[in-house]
Amino acid sequence: MTYPDNGPLCQITFVTAYMNIYETPFQNKDAEWRFRHFRKIAETGVQLSVICSPDCEQAIEHLAQEFPNIKIIKYMNLCDTWTYSVCKEVETRIGGESSIQLPNSRNIEKDTREYILLMNAKTEFLKIAIENNVWNSTYFAWIDFNIFHIFQGKENAEIAANILRKLSHRTFASSFLMMPGCWGKEYVHEEYLMNDICWRFCGGFFIGSADRIVELFDCVKTHFAGFLEKHRRLIWEVNFWAYLELHFGLSVVWYPGDHNLSILDFNVKHMSVKLAGLPSCEHIRYAYLDEGDYIPTSTSYIYYKGQHIINTRFVNYWLHPGGQYWIKDPDNYLRTRNFCSVLDAGSLLPFEFTEMKENAERMNLTCHGGSIYGLEDIRLYEYCGELRFIATSVNYSGVGHNRMICGKYDIENQEFVDCSVLLPPGTNRWLEKNWIPIVYEGYEGYEGYEVNVNEGNVKEGKEMFIYKWHPYQVGVLEPYFCEEKQTYVKELNIKIEWQHQTQMFSKIRGSTPFVDYIEGFIGVVHFSYESQNWCPRNYYHMLVLLDKKTLLPLKYSEYFYFNDTSIEFCIGFMIRENKYHFWLSNFDRDPELMKIDVPEIPLKFSFV
Numbered sequence: 001m002t003y004p005d006n007g008p009l010c011q012i013t014f015v016t017a018y019m020n021i022y023e024t025p026f027q028n029k030d031a032e033w034r035f036r037h038f039r040k041i042a043e044t045g046v047q048l049s050v051i052c053s054p055d056c057e058q059a060i061e062h063l064a065q066e067f068p069n070i071k072i073i074k075y076m077n078l079c080d081t082w083t084y085s086v087c088k089e090v091e092t093r094i095g096g097e098s099s100i101q102l103p104n105s106r107n108i109e110k111d112t113r114e115y116i117l118l119m120n121a122k123t124e125f126l127k128i129a130i131e132n133n134v135w136n137s138t139y140f141a142w143i144d145f146n147i148f149h150i151f152q153g154k155e156n157a158e159i160a161a162n163i164l165r166k167l168s169h170r171t172f173a174s175s176f177l178m179m180p181g182c183w184g185k186e187y188v189h190e191e192y193l194m195n196d197i198c199w200r201f202c203g204g205f206f207i208g209s210a211d212r213i214v215e216l217f218d219c220v221k222t223h224f225a226g227f228l229e230k231h232r233r234l235i236w237e238v239n240f241w242a243y244l245e246l247h248f249g250l251s252v253v254w255y256p257g258d259h260n261l262s263i264l265d266f267n268v269k270h271m272s273v274k275l276a277g278l279p280s281c282e283h284i285r286y287a288y289l290d291e292g293d294y295i296p297t298s299t300s301y302i303y304y305k306g307q308h309i310i311n312t313r314f315v316n317y318w319l320h321p322g323g324q325y326w327i328k329d330p331d332n333y334l335r336t337r338n339f340c341s342v343l344d345a346g347s348l349l350p351f352e353f354t355e356m357k358e359n360a361e362r363m364n365l366t367c368h369g370g371s372i373y374g375l376e377d378i379r380l381y382e383y384c385g386e387l388r389f390i391a392t393s394v395n396y397s398g399v400g401h402n403r404m405i406c407g408k409y410d411i412e413n414q415e416f417v418d419c420s421v422l423l424p425p426g427t428n429r430w431l432e433k434n435w436i437p438i439v440y441e442g443y444e445g446y447e448g449y450e451v452n453v454n455e456g457n458v459k460e461g462k463e464m465f466i467y468k469w470h471p472y473q474v475g476v477l478e479p480y481f482c483e484e485k486q487t488y489v490k491e492l493n494i495k496i497e498w499q500h501q502t503q504m505f506s507k508i509r510g511s512t513p514f515v516d517y518i519e520g521f522i523g524v525v526h527f528s529y530e531s532q533n534w535c536p537r538n539y540y541h542m543l544v545l546l547d548k549k550t551l552l553p554l555k556y557s558e559y560f561y562f563n564d565t566s567i568e569f570c571i572g573f574m575i576r577e578n579k580y581h582f583w584l585s586n587f588d589r590d591p592e593l594m595k596i597d598v599p600e601i602p603l604k605f606s607f608v
Helices: 031-042 054-066 082-094 113-120 122-132 154-167 210-231 237-248 503-507
Strands: 012-018 048-052 070-075 139-143 177-181 205-209 253-256 282-284 295-304 307-315 317-319 325-327 334-343 376-383 386-393 403-410 415-423 436-440 451-453 462-469 472-482 487-498 515-517 520-529 538-546 553-556 568-576 579-586 589-597
Touching (some): 070 122, 113 122, 122 210, 205 210, 295 376, 376 436, 376 568, 515 568
Parallel strands (some): 012 048, 295 568
Antiparallel strands (some): 139 205, 295 307, 317 325, 376 386, 436 462, 515 520, 538 553
């Protein structure tokens, strides 16, 4: 059995259990139905530790012979569990089995005493798996035996399998516990926990390091009997975990998820690599000009006609740790200035910084005023021997919000010239950022991919832009007659589209232009988690490899961040002397050049 992602398996064990607790199967979900869905987990190849009731020994042993990634760690009945015995002991002490009631608002056929006890035994099963540790793992995940029934349709099942398979190759933080859930903590109230299901946690999947999962079981073990005795209620495991969080400080990394694919939509904070912690990491800080209220931030890079060139954005605001912007302007206008520099070929240090002039007439643009001025987050690229740029602008857009602007980056005269406001494809006319320029020498069919390409091949040497990552879309600029302005403008027309199944790329945005490197074109992409309560966004990054002939994405790296999981922006990138070079800004300021040896960021994962 082979799988598309290379590299050794991460030390993670997926733990599950099956016990036949119904005399009459609920909704015809009998053992055959449950084992059919469990097979889909087994087919992913992930390392599985299984606990099973003795009456199903033959069925599980048959699967274990077929799938070497299944290891049965224990046969036991529900009545053999610690969870069951504690409940029985409390019932005996306080007056018999009827002394502990079940929730009023439950499905009578499904939510039996045995079912709810089995659900509460999940942390116990994990503890048993950790004690046996047949896969010599550091990390463990609970996964419901028949979880694949919530992934409706073949495509969703394939996406889920791909996520689980890739999870086995991830690098994790040393200690964490992550749980998905449907409800925020503010919706948890004790009076409702006794009789109504609480979806603070989904229950069907969660993951963590061995130490944190043992802590979870210890917390359950400490308070389970006391809860039963005090409240005389046997509640679902998700309700009990919410109760522990509410009253006893159970601490988890919560992320929004439901009983569908989103249950696997992890917050990547605890499975990302800190580049600054890698052995080869080098930091280079430039001695920037003192421009008073303007400070340097994001930096773009290009190697053009034998010269290493950077553009550095200077801004007149300061981002506070809480995420608030302090704009240093009497009118509270946010302004951007751009400075160009040629770097020393050896040290990559700048000779000098020269401001690029914005002359609306020379740029062939109209300044429409407003409160945000300048060309933001410039990316440099070469097209037909000419040094060009693409940037975001509000004041030149003419629509009161972001539009992409492209034009010539004239370093001889230190100015932007021959610019155009670009229209996004189709009817999407709202905020636009992060188009990635790439000069493409022609489309060729690529066997093995289901690619949807518009009529007609892309002509040689077309100026193209990666517009979207899920679905993957690449477009070319074409004339579009604007009725409102009674003139032709440039519109991005999508030429390459691929509906791949690498679901997590739905969050991805462009970062750097892609560079030519042996196997294909490689560049940096990013995504972020939006802020809450004035907390700054958290940025994460990946390297992506594109096929040279088709521009289709082939591989990508693990998630990484540079120095801290805060606002880090990288729009400058190159490879030299077997080192990745990243030009990045830290918290919208403090730009630096970071170097990392190429082998330390392997392209481990393949697109599906």
